[in-house]
Amino acid sequence: MIKFTQRNLAAPKQMRPVYVVAAGQSDFKKRYPEKKTEELCVEAFRMLALENNLKVDGVQELKGYIHSAFYGHFADHFGDQLLGEALIHDRLGLDPMGNVGVKTGGATGGSTLWMAANAVASGYSDCVLAMGWERMDEVDTWTGNHYIATAADKDWETELGHIYTGYYALMAQRYWKTFGKSSPAFRRTMSKISVKNHGYACSNPFAQAPARITVEDVEKSPVVADPLRFFDCCLMSVGSSAVLLCDEKTAYELSDDPVRFYIAAGSHTLRTADRRHMEIPLLPHEHDNAEVRKQYAELYGDEKVERYPGFTGFLAARMAAYYAYAMTGIHDPCEDLDLVELHDAFTISDIQTYEDIGLRPYGSGPDYIESGDGYLVDPRTGKRGRLPSNLSGGLIGCMHAVGATGIMQVAELLWQLQGRWDYFHARDEMWQRYSKAKPADFEDLQVPEAKRGLAISHAGVGSHVTCSILMRPEAVIRK
């Protein structure tokens, strides 16, 4: 679609407020032969039921509230199991309530939340379970890469290398050479993202790939598809995560500290090839900024330096943010939010997303990292960042168990906004649970006074994107 009508662009509405009340997850590993997928999902559910200060006496009383369930698992061929949602629903003992499986590639977790939230917002259910999982360890890594590449167009893209990283690298190369002017500084910014996210993973007992690495380590790691190297890429994981969404009345029956939940979705073509040039849908703070509009006219105007969204932007992410900001009243994300969890499938797509969701104007994404804004504490200056991103470690440091990813992000945001990050990350018991030693250089990553957070869940080379926004009830912008 090239031209939008006002109907197309209308602000999405929830017919009644939705709250996120509880969350749980397994730990995440590349290979997890010790446990079946079903066991990992039960683990996430038990954490959700028993460790979120819910006003219920155990799992069974909580199950008495649940009215429908939404399950995200993307890749049937990885898990070698069709209708996994029925299997998990049975293991959770939630029959005979209705359930549905949701799959939209890397955005499966986000889309599962989207469907679950809509069920509450519409009045269909007062209390729903949104759970996601993935099992990616039944095949070797290169078969896994082929499986992932089958999420590209099989006749037109997959044949060309059977490697999804390659399809992202085409974007990275274009971005680097146009916006990045082929500068080594841009390569360094990409590396800093990997260093940051692997570093944050060191303080996350659930995380698969904690590592204290340097920019040089990233830049010496093996090339997967030039310019993307091993450390530029996200993980393949096994694990599960879950959240509980409720209407207002049920939320306060179950919890003294529920958090408002909003979510919106955007989309774009599966093949990057099909992305026709179009005008940029402006976000609220871009509308009001003559400087940014001038910059866009220079980048994408008649003397076109670049196509929009072309190979440098994700229209789906732009639209998800566009709808979500319209829905919640967010004007400038850097001003209005306290932390974000972004879909860092690759360091390059992380930078592209900064621009799509308005953390920086198009063409200026690297500044979000270089300015220190994206850190909890800027390692260069020791100053607090304005809007820390991916304190979980993200997809690069924590996990990408595809169906669980978008839900894990919201779980982490919930605990941050409730001031309970510490409970789930800092206690020795949590590290022992996963047979890990709490590292000597453990950092406290609780964002002080965090009131609002955002999560981006992203599929394909930008085919589906959801934007979740969490706000503490006293910090809701649009009453």
Add this chain to the structure above:
Amino acid sequence: MSKHAYTFDNLHPDATVVRSLDPLVVEKPRAPVHVHTYGGETPFFMGLSKGILLATKCENPKCDPSGKEGYFHLPPRVDCPDCMEKMVWEDITDLARRTARIHTHITVEHPGAFNRVPMPCELISVEIEGVATILMSQLKGAKPEIGMEIEPVFNTRSPTFTILDLSWKPRRK
């Protein structure tokens, strides 16, 4: 644990390969063949085998023009994404020879399983004047650069009937 390290009294040794005993981990081999159709896109793939590059365009006068870059779609679409009318096939081989350029490119070093392209492979995205889209393909025999002028090469001798029958090389002056 090596393959076939375990045998069972009641099982043929080839029946199940055990990778671990605790937890019990077994192999589940399979090698299915999918029978796949190109359907309405058949002319494109047959065209490659004959040395012709085919694209489609919408000729419905009521269709809102499809983008600012041009009107051809490559990959071709059978149905117009805007008005849903059938699109019309057109030979753009000459157009591509005259105007194709590299929009972006990468080198693939490590392919996924089942890959048939010799490695390393120069993956390119191709912009062509009058074409609204940017085709993914491969460059052979040269190091790609953004903006490089290129022309199509067709595998007509022993076609694979896949997108691999199309590649590109630097345009002869």
